[in-house]
Amino acid sequence: MNGLNVKFGYRDNFLGDIRPVDELIAEYTVLDGGKAVINAGAMKHKEVNDVLREVALRGAFEITVNNVYGQRYIGTRLVLPREYKPVKIVINNFPGNDLGMFLKGHQIIVNGNAQDGVGNTMDDGEIIVHGRAGDVVAMSVRGGKVFIRDNVGYRAAIHMKQYKEKLPVLVVGGTAQDFLGEYMAGGIVMLLGLNLRESEPHRANYIGTGMHGGVIYLRGTVEQHQLGKEVGVRNLDDADREIVATYVKKYCEHFGGNAEEILKGNFIKLLPVSLRPYGKIYAY
Amino acid sequence: MYSYLLPEFTIERSEDKCIRCRVCERQCANKVHEYDEDLNKIFSSNELCVGCQRCVALCPTNALYVHPRVYDYRPNSSWTRDKVQNLKKQAETGGVILTGSGNDKPYRIYWDHLVLNASQVTNPSIDPLREPMELKTFLGRKPDTLEITFEEGKASLKSQLNPNVPIKTPLVFSAMSYGAISYQAYKSLAMAAKEFGTLFNTGEGGLPEHMREEFGGNAIVQCASGRFGVDSDYLNSAQIIEIKIGQGAKPGIGGHLPGEKVSANIAETRMIPMGTDALSPAPQHDIYSIEDLSMLIYALKEATNYEKPVSVKIAAVHNVAAIASGIVRAGADIVAIDGIRGGTGAAPLATRDNVGIPMELALAAVDKRLREEGIRHKCSVLAAGGIRCSADAIKAIALGADAVYIGTAALVAMGCTLCHKCYTGKCNWGICTQDPFLTKRLNPEITSQKLVNLLKGWSHEIQEMLGGMGINAIESLRGNREHLRGVGLEEWELNVLGVKGAGE
Numbered sequence: 097m098n099g100l101n102v103k104f105g106y107r108d109n110f111l112g113d114i115r116p117v118d119e120l121i122a123e124y125t126v127l128d129g130g131k132a133v134i135n136a137g138a139m140k141h142k143e144v145n146d147v148l149r150e151v152a153l154r155g156a157f158e159i160t161v162n163n164v165y166g167q168r169y170i171g172t173r174l175v176l177p178r179e180y181k182p183v184k185i186v187i188n189n190f191p192g193n194d195l196g197m198f199l200k201g202h203q204i205i206v207n208g209n210a211q212d213g214v215g216n217t218m219d220d221g222e223i224i225v226h227g228r229a230g231d232v233v234a235m236s237v238r239g240g241k242v243f244i245r246d247n248v249g250y251r252a253a254i255h256m257k258q259y260k261e262k263l264p265v266l267v268v269g270g271t272a273q274d275f276l277g278e279y280m281a282g283g284i285v286m287l288l289g290l291n292l293r294e295s296e297p298h299r300a301n302y303i304g305t306g307m308h309g310g311v312i313y314l315r316g317t318v319e320q321h322q323l324g325k326e327v328g329v330r331n332l333d334d335a336d337r338e339i340v341a342t343y344v345k346k347y348c349e350h351f352g353g354n355a356e357e358i359l360k361g362n363f364i365k366l367l368p369v370s371l372r373p374y375g376k377i378y379a380y
Numbered sequence: 381m382y383s384y385l386l387p388e389f390t391i392e393r394s395e396d397k398c399i400r401c402r403v404c405e406r407q408c409a410n411k412v413h414e415y416d417e418d419l420n421k422i423f424s425s426n427e428l429c430v431g432c433q434r435c436v437a438l439c440p441t442n443a444l445y446v447h448p449r450v451y452d453y454r455p456n457s458s459w460t461r462d463k464v465q466n467l468k469k470q471a472e473t474g475g476v477i478l479t480g481s482g483n484d485k486p487y488r489i490y491w492d493h494l495v496l497n498a499s500q501v502t503n504p505s506i507d508p509l510r511e512p513m514e515l516k517t518f519l520g521r522k523p524d525t526l527e528i529t530f531e532e533g534k535a536s537l538k539s540q541l542n543p544n545v546p547i548k549t550p551l552v553f554s555a556m557s558y559g560a561i562s563y564q565a566y567k568s569l570a571m572a573a574k575e576f577g578t579l580f581n582t583g584e585g586g587l588p589e590h591m592r593e594e595f596g597g598n599a600i601v602q603c604a605s606g607r608f609g610v611d612s613d614y615l616n617s618a619q620i621i622e623i624k625i626g627q628g629a630k631p632g633i634g635g636h637l638p639g640e641k642v643s644a645n646i647a648e649t650r651m652i653p654m655g656t657d658a659l660s661p662a663p664q665h666d667i668y669s670i671e672d673l674s675m676l677i678y679a680l681k682e683a684t685n686y687e688k689p690v691s692v693k694i695a696a697v698h699n700v701a702a703i704a705s706g707i708v709r710a711g712a713d714i715v716a717i718d719g720i721r722g723g724t725g726a727a728p729l730a731t732r733d734n735v736g737i738p739m740e741l742a743l744a745a746v747d748k749r750l751r752e753e754g755i756r757h758k759c760s761v762l763a764a765g766g767i768r769c770s771a772d773a774i775k776a777i778a779l780g781a782d783a784v785y786i787g788t789a790a791l792v793a794m795g796c797t798l799c800h801k802c803y804t805g806k807c808n809w810g811i812c813t814q815d816p817f818l819t820k821r822l823n824p825e826i827t828s829q830k831l832v833n834l835l836k837g838w839s840h841e842i843q844e845m846l847g848g849m850g851i852n853a854i855e856s857l858r859g860n861r862e863h864l865r866g867v868g869l870e871e872w873e874l875n876v877l878g879v880k881g882a883g884e
C-alpha cells in the first residue's frame with residue numbers, strides 16, 4: 097500500500113508530477129514574436145507538448161526545441177484552431193516514439209536520430225529526419241511527407257493509405273528492414289539505398305506482404321524471395337521517372353547530395369498484383 | 381450455388397390466401413420468390429432462403445410460413461446438420477466458412493443461472509415511480525482520493541479530476557461501423573443515443589463529417605488496426621476514444637470489408653479509394669505489448685489534449701484479468717470486455733464459435749482482479765457480448781460492470797431476426813447491407829424511436845429491480861455480488877463469478 101488505496105504500486109509515467117505550463121514557459125522558454133526556443137532538457141513527455149501547444153497558441157510558428165532526449169508525441173497535440181497557420185518545429189536532437197503522430201499540417205525537422213513510430217497515422221505535414229529512424233515509420237499515414245536521411249527499421253510504411261488529394265510519401269535515403277510496405281494500400285515509398293555498397297542488395301524480407309495499393313520505388317536490387325507474394329516488379333515508365341526525380345531532388349534539398357548521380361542508379365517499381373489480395377478465401 | 385446442399389428452410393404458401401400481390405418477390409433480396417405470369421402463380425426456391433422472415437412479416441394476407449427444415453440426414457448428435465453441410469461447402473470451394481451475428485452454440489449462459497435479490501421485511505424496497513432512482517453513470521477514471529480545501533467557509537476541490545462522460549442509463553450501443561451496417565441503421569443508433577442521453581460507438585469505419593457536429597457529443601469513436609478515417613478532427617469530435625484490440629466474435633483476427641461494400645460514401649468516411657478492400661490487420665502494428673498500448677493510449681490523449689477518456693476494448697480470452705490489469709496500468713480510463721457471444725458483421729465460423737470465453741466469467745474475473753490490486757476505480761468497465769434484456773444488464777452491473785454495451789439487442793430492435801447472413805450484404809431488413817433498395821427500408825426517424833423505446837423500457841425495468849433490492853442508485857449495485865446468487869452452477873463457476881449459491 098502506498099498511502100492511497102492502491103496496492104502493488106501504480107505509477108503514471110505520463111501524468112505524475114507534471115508542472116504547470118506557465119511555470120515551464122517562464123523558466124525554459126524564450127518567446128520572441130513568432131519565434132520560440134524551448135529547452136526541453138528537464139521536461140517530461142507531456143510537459144514538452146504542453147509547452148509546445150501553449151507557445152503555438154501564443155503565436156509562435158517557428159519553434160526550436162533543444163535538448164530533446166526521448167520525449168514522445170512531439171507535434172501530436174498541435175491541433176490548433178483554424179485561424180492558426182502551420183508551425184515549423186526544429187528538434188535538437190533525439191525525439192522519442194511517435195514523433196508527429198496524427199500530425200496535422202506542421203513541419204518537423206529533426207537534427208538527429210528518431211525512434212519508433214515517426215509520423216504514425218499522420219494526416220498532413222512534413223517530417224524531415226537528419227539521421228535514422230526506428231520501426232513502424234509512417235505507419236498508416238494518409239497524407240504528408242516523411243524524409244529520413246539514413247535507414248529505417250522494421251515495418252516502415254505499413255498500411256500506408258491514400259485518399260483523393262491526399263497522397264503520402266516516404267523517402268528513405270538508406271535501406272529498410274523487413275516488412276517494408278506491409279498491407280500498403282496507397283501512397284509512395286522510395287528507398288534510395290545510398291548507404292549500400294556497390295551492388296550490395298537491400299536486406300529486407302517480406303517487402304510489400306499483403307500490399308493492395310500504392311507503389312514502392314526501390315533503388316538497387318532485391319531478390320524475388322524478399323518480396324511478398326502480392327507484389328509485382330516493374331520497370332519505371334516516364335511518369336514514374338518524373339515522380340522519382342521530384343522526390344530525389346527534394347531529398348537532396350533537405351540533406352545534400354547529387355540528385356543526378358542518384359538518379360543514374362537502377363530503380364525498380366514494386367506494386368500490388370491485385371487490389372483484392374484476400375478476395376477468394378471465403379466460402380459463403 | 382452448391383451441388384448437394386439441402387435447403388435449410390421450407391417455404392409454405394397457402395394458395396387460397398395468396399393474392400398474387402408479389403410483395404414477397406420484391407422483399408426478398410435472395411430472390412427466393414418468383415412470379416410466373418402465365419400460370420399466375422408464385423414459385424419459391426427453398427434452397428435460396430435464409431429464414432429471415434421478411435416476406436412472412438410483410439405478406440398482407442399471412443399466406444406465408446417459413447420454417448427450418450428438419451434434419452434430413454440420419455439423426456446424429458456428433459455429425460450435426462451444420463457440420464455436414466459446412467463440410468460439403470468446403471469440399472467444393474476450399475474456403476473459410478463465413479458467418480455473421482453472434483455465437484449460437486449452447487455454451488452456458490450464466491445470466492440464466494444467476495438470480496437477483498429483493499428486499500423483504502428487514503429493509504424496505506423503493507418504488508421508482510414515486511422516489512428518485514439514479515441510473516446516471518460516469519464513464520472514466522476516478523481519482524484515488526478527493527482533496528477538498530476550505531477557504532472562508534467555501535469548499536473547493538483541489539484534486540485534479542480525469543475526464544468523465546456522463547450517460548443517463550448504463551446502456552451504450554456497441555461498436556457497429558458504417559460499412560458493416562447501413563447508413564440508416566448507423567444514423568438510427570446515433571439519433572437514439574442523442575435523444576436518450578447515452579452513447580453510440582462508430583466502430584472503426586469512421587464518423588461521417590456531416591454527422592460530427594450533431595452526434596459527436598454522443599459518439600465513442602474507435603481507433604483500430606486499420607486506422608480508417610482516423611485523424612485528429614475525428615478523434616476530437618467524439619466523447620470517448622476506444623482502441624479496439626479485439627472483438628468477442630473473432631478474438632485475435634482482423635477485419636475485412638470487401639471492396640464491393642466500399643461505396644462512395646463509405647470510402648469518404650473511411651478515407652480510402654472506392655472499391656478497395658478495407659483490411660484491418662489482426663494486431664495493431666504499433667502495439668505488440670502493454671508498453672506499446674500505453675504509448676497509443678497517451679498518443680490519443682495527446683491528440684485530444686487530455687480532454688477525453690480513452691477506452692480499450694478486448695475480447696474475453698483466457699488470461700483476461702491479467703490483461704485488463706495491464707490495460708489499466710497502461711493508462712486506459714475504460715476497459716471494455718467483449719465475450720464469446722458478441723456479434724459481428726462477418727467472421728470465420730470456426731473462430732466465432734470456438735474462440736474466447738463467456739463474458740460473465742471474464743467480467744467477474746476482471747472486476748475481482750482490479751479490486752484486489754486496488755485499481756478498480758482507475759477505470760470504468762464496459763461489458764459486451766450477449767446482453768439480451770434488462771435483467772442481463774443489471775446482473776452484469778452486479779458482477780462489476782459500470783455499464784453494458786448492447787449490439788445484437790439494438791439490431792433486433794431495428795428489425796434483425798438473427799439470420800446470421802450479415803456478411804452477404806443482402807440483409808432484407810436494411811441493416812447489414814449497402815444496397816440502396818434494401819437500406820431505404822429503414823427510416824431513421826422511426827427506427828431510432830424503436831431504439832429509444834428499448835432504452836426506455838430497459839431503464840424502467842432496471843429501476844424496478846433496483847428498487848426491489850432497496851437500492852436507489854445504480855452505483856450502489858456495481859460489483860455488489862451480495863445481490864446475486866447462482867442456481868445450478870458448479871463450485872468452480874461460483875468461485876470465478878464470486879457469488880454464493882442460492883440459499884446460502
Ligand code: SF4
Nearest residue numbers: 408429430432433435
Ligand atoms: S430469405 Fe427471408 S425474405 Fe427471402 S424467402 Fe426466406 S424468409 Fe422470405
Ligand code: SF4
Nearest residue numbers: 398399401402404439
Ligand atoms: S406477399 Fe403473400 S399474398 Fe403477396 S404474393 Fe407473396 S405470398 Fe402472395
